[in-house]
Structure formats: C-alpha cells, structure tokens
Amino acid sequence: MLILQVLSRSKANGYEIAKAIENRSGDALHVDHGSLYPALRRLESNGWIRASWETSPTNRKARYYALTSAGRKQVEIERSRWRAAALAVTRVMREA
Amino acid sequence: MPARDPIDDELAFHLEELKRERMEAGDTEAEAIRFARMKLGHITSVREEILNMSPWHRAESLVRHVRFAIRSFRRHGGAYAFGTAILAIGIGLSVAMFSLVEAVVMRPLPFPDQDNIHLIWKTDLQDKSNLVGELAYPELADLEANNAEIQHVALFPAAPYGNGRILQAANQEPVQFETCPASADFFKVLGVAPILGRDFRPGDELAGAEPVVILSNRVWREHFGASRDVISQVVSLNGRGHTVIGVMGADTTFPTGMGLWVPLPKANRRGMIWLKAIARVRPGVTRDALHRAVDRTFQIQLRDYLKEYSVTQRGVVTPISEFLTGSSKSELLISLLASALLLLSACLSAGNLFLSRALLRRREMATRFALGATPKHLLAQFTVESLLVTFIATAAGGLLAAGLIRLLISRAPADIPRIESASLSPPAFLFAAVVALLATSVCGLGPALLLRRKNLDTLLRDGGIRTAGSRSSRRLQHVFLSLQAAVTVAILVVGSLLLLSYRAMLQTDVGFANRDTVTMNLALRGTQFSPESYRRFYGNLLDRLRRAPEVTSAAGVLLRPLEGPIGWDTEYTFEYEQGERDPNQLSKANFEVITPQYFATIGTRILQGRDFDEHDKADSTKVLIVNQSLAGRIRAAGYEPLGQRLRVFGEWRKVAGV
Numbered sequence: 001m002l003i004l005q006v007l008s009r010s011k012a013n014g015y016e017i018a019k020a021i022e023n024r025s026g027d028a029l030h031v032d033h034g035s036l037y038p039a040l041r042r043l044e045s046n047g048w049i050r051a052s053w054e055t056s057p058t059n060r061k062a063r064y065y066a067l068t069s070a071g072r073k074q075v076e077i078e079r080s081r082w083r084a085a086a087l088a089v090t091r092v093m094r095e096a
Numbered sequence: 097m098p099a100r101d102p103i104d105d106e107l108a109f110h111l112e113e114l115k116r117e118r119m120e121a122g123d124t125e126a127e128a129i130r131f132a133r134m135k136l137g138h139i140t141s142v143r144e145e146i147l148n149m150s151p152w153h154r155a156e157s158l159v160r161h162v163r164f165a166i167r168s169f170r171r172h173g174g175a176y177a178f179g180t181a182i183l184a185i186g187i188g189l190s191v192a193m194f195s196l197v198e199a200v201v202m203r204p205l206p207f208p209d210q211d212n213i214h215l216i217w218k219t220d221l222q223d224k225s226n227l228v229g230e231l232a233y234p235e236l237a238d239l240e241a242n243n244a245e246i247q248h249v250a251l252f253p254a255a256p257y258g259n260g261r262i263l264q265a266a267n268q269e270p271v272q273f274e275t276c277p278a279s280a281d282f283f284k285v286l287g288v289a290p291i292l293g294r295d296f297r298p299g300d301e302l303a304g305a306e307p308v309v310i311l312s313n314r315v316w317r318e319h320f321g322a323s324r325d326v327i328s329q330v331v332s333l334n335g336r337g338h339t340v341i342g343v344m345g346a347d348t349t350f351p352t353g354m355g356l357w358v359p360l361p362k363a364n365r366r367g368m369i370w371l372k373a374i375a376r377v378r379p380g381v382t383r384d385a386l387h388r389a390v391d392r393t394f395q396i397q398l399r400d401y402l403k404e405y406s407v408t409q410r411g412v413v414t415p416i417s418e419f420l421t422g423s424s425k426s427e428l429l430i431s432l433l434a435s436a437l438l439l440l441s442a443c444l445s446a447g448n449l450f451l452s453r454a455l456l457r458r459r460e461m462a463t464r465f466a467l468g469a470t471p472k473h474l475l476a477q478f479t480v481e482s483l484l485v486t487f488i489a490t491a492a493g494g495l496l497a498a499g500l501i502r503l504l505i506s507r508a509p510a511d512i513p514r515i516e517s518a519s520l521s522p523p524a525f526l527f528a529a530v531v532a533l534l535a536t537s538v539c540g541l542g543p544a545l546l547l548r549r550k551n552l553d554t555l556l557r558d559g560g561i562r563t564a565g566s567r568s569s570r571r572l573q574h575v576f577l578s579l580q581a582a583v584t585v586a587i588l589v590v591g592s593l594l595l596l597s598y599r600a601m602l603q604t605d606v607g608f609a610n611r612d613t614v615t616m617n618l619a620l621r622g623t624q625f626s627p628e629s630y631r632r633f634y635g636n637l638l639d640r641l642r643r644a645p646e647v648t649s650a651a652g653v654l655l656r657p658l659e660g661p662i663g664w665d666t667e668y669t670f671e672y673e674q675g676e677r678d679p680n681q682l683s684k685a686n687f688e689v690i691t692p693q694y695f696a697t698i699g700t701r702i703l704q705g706r707d708f709d710e711h712d713k714a715d716s717t718k719v720l721i722v723n724q725s726l727a728g729r730i731r732a733a734g735y736e737p738l739g740q741r742l743r744v745f746g747e748w749r750k751v752a753g754v
Contacts, residue, residue, distance in 0.1 A: 014106060014110050015114070033110065034141075037106065038142070038145045058113065061105070063106045
C-alpha cells in the first residue's frame with residue numbers, strides 16, 4: 001500500500017521509494033530495504049506497476065517503477081480500506 | 097562472462113545510492129559500504145527470494161524434485177518398485193470389478209421409470225422344486241381386467257430362446273434371429289417407442305391380420321443398411337411374408353439378444369402355458385401391492401376355471417432389474433467387496449513399505465536439513481515422491497483394469513446380463529487413485545512431519561540405518577502392520593468362502609457331463625414340411641453327425657438343459673393311485689422330448705431299464721423314462737418303477753427306464 005501510494009505521486013526507483021516512505025513517515029517507519037524488492041516484484045506480477053530502465057538524477061542506470069491504470073484503481077481501493085480501518089481504530093481508542 | 101542479472105544491477109544501484117547518501121553525510125567510504133550492506137541485507141538471499149517467486153522457478157524446482165525422486169527410487173529401488181506394483185495391482189483389480197458391477201447392477205436400464213416394471217408368473221405351493229409356472233394367453237385378459245394397479249401389461253415367452261425366425265430380406269442369404277413374440281402392449285410396458293415406424297397395435301395378433309415384424313436396431317443396421325425405407329418393406333420370415341412396421345432404438349434389447357419382435361398370436365387354450373407377463377404399474381404402486389393384485393387375479397381364475405388351475409397357485413412378482421441381473425448380483429457384490437478389501441490391503445502394504453523406506457531416509461533428510469533445506473523443501477520433496485508413485489501406480493492400474501475388463505467379459509458366464517456393456521468406469525478409477533494417493537501421502541509425509549518436531553542433532557544421531565527408528569515411528573508402523581494383517585485375514589476369509597462355494601458347485605453331480613458337449617438350436621418351420629419330412633430330416637442329420645469322426649454321440653432334444661428355469665410341465669397319475677387323488681391337485685412333472693442316445697450324449701447314466709431306441713415309434717407301445725426322484729416315489733408307494741404305467745397327456749405310457 002505504501003509503495004503504491006508513493007508511486008501515485010510520480011514514478012521512482014527502489015532507493016527513492018524506500019527513502020520516500022522513511023521521510024514521509026518522519027522516520028517512524030523503517031523500511032527493510034532488502035524486502036522492498038520482493039514486494040516490488042509481487043506488485044509487478046499483479047499488474048499494478050510497470051518497470052523500465054532509466055537514468056537516475058545521479059546519472060546511473062536505475063529501474064524505475066510507475067503505476068499502471070490497474071494500479072491506480074488499486075491505490076483508491078487501498079486508501080478507502082485504510083481510511084475505514086483507521087476510522088474504526090480511532091473510534092475504539094476514543095471510547096476507551 | 098555471463099550477461100549481468102538485472103536483479104544484481106538493481107541491487108547494486110541501491111547499494112551505491114545508500115553509500116552515496118552516507119558519504120554525503122560525512123562517513124568514510126568503508127563505513128558507508130558497511131552501512132549500505134546492513135541496510136539492504138544479504139544480496140544473495142534477497143535475490144533468491146525474488147527468484148523463488150517466479151512461476152518458471154516453481155516449474156524448475158518441480159522438475160528438480162521429480163528428478164530427485166527418480167534418483168532416490170533408483171537408490172531404494174526394490175521397495176519402491178514393489179510398493180508401486182502392489183498399488184497398481186490393487187487399483188487395477190478393484191477398478192475392473194467395480195466397472196463390471198456398475199455395468200451390471202447399478203447402471204439404470206434404458207427404460208423410463210424402470211422401478212414400475214415387473215415380471216409376473218406363477219408358483220405352486222405344492223411344488224417344492226420352486227420352479228416357476230408359466231402363463232397362457234387368455235390370462236392376459238385376466239390381468240388386464242382385474243387390476244387397477246396395472247397400467248400396461250403384455251405377454252412374452254417365458255423361455256426367450258428357441259423362437260428363432262429365419263429372416264430373408266430381398267436377395268440376401270437367410271439368417272436366423274432370436275425372435276420374441278410379444279403381445280401388443282409390450283413396448284408400452286417398457287416405455288419405449290420405435291425410432292422408425294409404429295408400435296404393435298391391438299389386432300396385429302389376430303390370425304387373419306397382416307403379418308408384421310419390428311426390427312431391432314442391430315438387425316436394421318446389419319441387414320438393412322440402416323435404411324429409412326425399410327418401413328412397409330415385406331421380408332420373408334420362415335418363408336412367410338411379413339411387413340416391417342418398426343425399428344427399435346439401439347438400447348432396446350429386451351429380452352437380451354432379441355433381433356426381431358413379432359405379435360404374439362392369440363390363443364384360447366388355458367393349458368398352453370409358456371408365457372410370462374411383464375407389467376408397468378401405475379406410479380406409486382409398490383411391488384407388494386402388485387403382488388396382492390396378481391394373487392387376487394389368480395384366485396378369480398380358480399373360481400372361474402376350477403378345472404384349469406391348481407388351488408395352490410400363487411403369483412410371483414419380480415422387478416425387471418432383479419430379473420435381468422439375476423443371481424449374479426450377489427456373486428458380483430461379493431467379488432466387489434473382496435476387491436475393495438484387496439485395494440485397501442494393497443494400499444496398506446505399499447504404504448508400509450514407503451513408510452519404512454522413508455524412515456530409513458531420515459539421515460538423508462537430516463543432512464539436507466543441515467545444508468539449509470527448509471522443512472517446506474523436504475515436505476515438497478516427499479509430496480512429489482508420493483505423487484509420482486501414485487501417478488505411476490494409477491496409470492499401470494488403469495491399463496491393468498482395461499485389460500482385465502476385456503478378459504472378464506470374454507470369460508464371463510453368458511447369463512450375466514449387460515456385462516458386455518462394461519467399460520472402464522471413471523468414478524471408480526478416480527476413487528482408487530484417491531485412495532492410493534492418500535495411502536502414499538500419509539506414508540510419505542508422515543515421517544517428514546515427524547522430522548519437523550525434532551532438532552537436527554538428535555536426527556543426525558539416530559536417523560541412520562543402524563537404528564530401528566524412534567518410538568513414535570515404530571508405533572506408526574505397528575498400526576500399519578496390524579491393519580494390514582486384519583485386512584489380509586478378511587480377504588482370505590472372503591476368498592476361501594468363494595473358493596469353497598465354487599468347489600461345492602463343481603462337485604455337485606448335476607447328473608450329466610457338463611463338458612465336451614455342444615448344443616445347437618435349429619428350427620424347421622414353414623408350410624412345406626410334413627411330420628414325415630421332419631422325421632426324415634432329423635434322422636438324416638443325427639445319422640450324419642454320428643458318423644462324423646469327431647462326434648461320439650448325437651441326439652435331439654426339445655429344450656436344451658440349463659436353458660433357464662423353464663421347461664414344459666405336465667400332470668400325471670400312476671395307475672396304482674387312480675381315483676385316490678383330487679383331479680385338481682395332480683402332481684406335475686417337467687417333461688422333455690428327446691431322441692434315442694440323448695442320455696449317452698449328455699452323459700447321464702441310465703440306472704435301470706433301457707434308453708429309447710429306433711423301435712419306439714408313433715405306432716408302438718408308448719414308453720417314457722422317469723428320473724430317480726420320481727422312481728423313488730414309486731418305490732416308496734410299494735411298487736417297482738419299471739413297467740409301471742403313467743397317465744400323461746390323456747394316454748397311458750409304460751416306464752421303460754430310470
């Protein structure tokens with residue numbers, strides 16, 4: 001979900017995705033850089049993201065990932081699911 | 097140098113970026129590299145994880161497992177081959193048996209609402225032989241008139257064979273077909289209609305009506321080229337022109353093997369009993385209700401025609417499925433049970449073999465464990481091995497079953513109906529395969545699951561061939577062994593019971609030689625024969641047969657022995673008991689018309705007196721031969737059988753032999 005969310009802004013390579021998640025969560029979430037790649041492969045085989053070789057800002061060849069249209073739909077689904085879940089948890093916590 | 101892996105490239109890029117990040121933050125290069133490595137984790141294992149995800153990799157690892165399985169089969173060869181063979185035999189036998197039973201007993205007949213179709217005939221309580229009594233034509237009207245339970249009823253010969261007709265169509269060679277004379281509602285009872293032309297109509301049976309015939313599908317295909325123009329064509333039956341009015345569907349073969357159906361000629365004599373009734377009851381009428389109705393009818397007969405019927409006559413009602421399956425049903429079911437037990441035992445013994453092999457291989461497993469194989473890997477390996485064994489066993493079993501079915505059909509006694517329609521039954525096959533799979537998986541996976549509970553150290557220590565196995569695995573083996581022993585005993589019991597009854601059957605002296613005797617059925621019918629020419633024809637035929645070097649003796653007979661529970665009965669009185677007995681309760685005996693040398697031909701000894709010979713002609717003293725039980729009754733009454741006179745067919749005959 002987090003990966004898809006990052007990619008919904010713009011395409012990115014693996015390193016950028018990891019950095020983006022860490023930065024945006026204010027370093028509260030630690031990304032296991034090693035397990036990022038298997039996750040990317042899974043998303044790719046689900047048809048939600050597409051990969052291509054491009055040149056990075058540091059002038060190296062890197063694999064860039066971008067959302068497909070199916071991926072964009074999936075982002076919407078995940079977002080609303082998350083909102084529902086978060087809302088439910090928030091309510092429970094308030095009553096407690 | 098091999099092309100660089102894109103995954104390596106990607107991971108290397110990530111590593112570079114992490115390193116750059118740290119160096120920009122002020123770390124030394126060495127520190128940065130260390131940090132980057134820690135952050136990303138072990139590159140080879142990340143790479144492996146990614147590779148494991150691809151479907152291609154899964155297929156490849158399957159191939160690897162299969163290869164390994166075959167290698168380990170080769171290494172532990174004997175046991176696995178033996179186990180697989182046992183499984184294959186078990187599957188083959190049980191699937192073959194099940195297919196036969198399915199075809200004979202379980203598959204529904206090609207008649208709609210078959211449960212509503214019953215056969216009706218009579219029995220006589222006085223007659224302890226339990227032979228069935230046939231019906232006469234006028235009883236059709238009795239059954240129709242007195243039973244609201246019956247929807248349709250028809251008559252056909254109790255002995256379906258021997259009514260053959262010689263069919264000659266257009267310019268073809270004449271061929272004899274089994275023919276069933278049936279009354280008009282016959283096909284309505286069965287619930288089938290001709291696929292071409294029309295059914296019998298009331299009126300077809302009258303003496304003056306145009307002779308008609310309905311063809312079976314087989315005759316239509318083989319002798320009329322399946323031509324639709326066959327309807328209304330006139331063919332010659334026994335030299336007499338008959339009009340083809342209909343063709344039945346391919347699955348209408350009742351009675352079994354019939355080629356033609358003709359109208360049953362109307363007859364008025366109540367004494368001419370040679371028929372059986374077949375009735376379709378109204379929906380919801382049970383066999384018992386029909387039985388009561390039939391008995392009621394037969395009571396009315398007694399009231400109306402006291403002279404014609406025995407007061408102890410009762411109806412017999414048999415559902416058509418039971419009639420067709422006959423006595424073979426219980427034998428088939430016993431064989432089925434035996435083969436099911438066999439399958440079970442095969443599975444158990446094969447399972448046991450695999451289990452002991454698997455336990456022996458614990459050390460191999462432990463070594464692979466130590467080299468980094470996950471429990472998942474080992475389980476997968478065992479699964480693949482089990483699947484492979486089951487697959488080979490099932491395939492071999494299937495081939496065996498197909499061959500066995502063909503063999504059994506060709507060797508089966510002719511009186512098991514519909515057996516020729518048996519074929520490999522897919523559900524049975526599937527069932528056997530599933531049972532085999534279960535057996536092999538339990539035995540293959542069981543030890544693998546046991547492995548998971550233990551730590552490597554103990555495994556490596558006790559998993560060798562030297563030790564007999566841990567306590568839990570030994571317990572498992574014990575369970576298998578005792579189950580196997582139990583099933584084996586059950587099979588032996590069933591098997592020996594079958595063998596005993598078969599031996600008893602073989603040793604029962606049926607009173608004639610049941611080997612080396614052949615019969616053939618022939619009929620001279622038509623208008624151009626006189627009694628004199630009949631006699632001449634059969635005389636010449638038998639003379640010529642007896643002269644042939646291969647033939648030791650030959651004779652003619654009206655009805656072949658063992659043709660079915662049939663024969664012609666007649667009432668008789670001995671001279672000495674005249675006037676003592678109620679004429680309505682006369683004893684009946686089955687009679688047979690034979691030529692001289694008949695007893696020599698079928699191998700029955702003559703105990704007393706003589707055989708018929710050439711001097712017993714139409715104008716000489718009328719003689720007969722009685723069987724041993726009747727002779728015993730004569731002796732019990734205080735008389736000597738030979739020379740006694742019996743009244744049969746309204747004339748006296750002298751006993752010439754026993």
